[in-house]
Amino acid sequence: MVQYTRARLDASFAALSDPTRRGVLEQLGRSDASITDLAEKFDMTLTGMKKHVGVLEQAGLVTTQKVGRVRTCKLGMRRLEEETAWLERYRRRWDERFDELDKVVEELTRKEKSDEGKNRK
């Protein structure tokens, strides 16, 4: 189970690491599109677009269906829940970590001030 999640996160974050692929997802969020439409829209060869769509399909973010000569792409069933959960967990951790550091700095500052006070006496 953990292994599957890990592999899914690997694949989806890799899929999201390219601006064209993020653009394709945004586009498919507005309407389904054929590979030809997408290639035109993103000013790319059919072969190039097929590769990008293949990566998105592998990651479960897009599904495609061929009817006649046209392959239509639509959003896949994955709603990026696990990816969002990972980022949220990370950001909580990040906040806690920087809060801790703030406290350490505060503590040091207080200590310094109190030492100064003692020295003055």
Add this chain to the structure above:
Amino acid sequence: MVQYTRARLDASFAALSDPTRRGVLEQLGRSDASITDLAEKFDMTLTGMKKHVGVLEQAGLVTTQKVGRVRTCKLGMRRLEEETAWLERYRRRWDERFDELDKVVEELTRKEKSDEGKNRK
């Protein structure tokens, strides 16, 4: 500005697409660590770990500081705001898209039932 954001998203999603790199971020969320600590913890060569840390550093997710012979890694200042915002926007889109499809299916079902009703008359 858009270009910078795009390049940052490319770099951070690529950085997050590896389980070791995600593990390193989780680890540094608990405490700072040297490259040697991290290599041991993830059962990896120093060279391998240096590469992973380099990718995280490039993406602004980790900062490192060398004191004497030890390079200490800590979480960088990037809180993955833009990445979270992208995912949230995408998920809203996804929900809307599937709601639309639900409505189309409902509409078709209703039409079918009403046609059946008419045929029965």
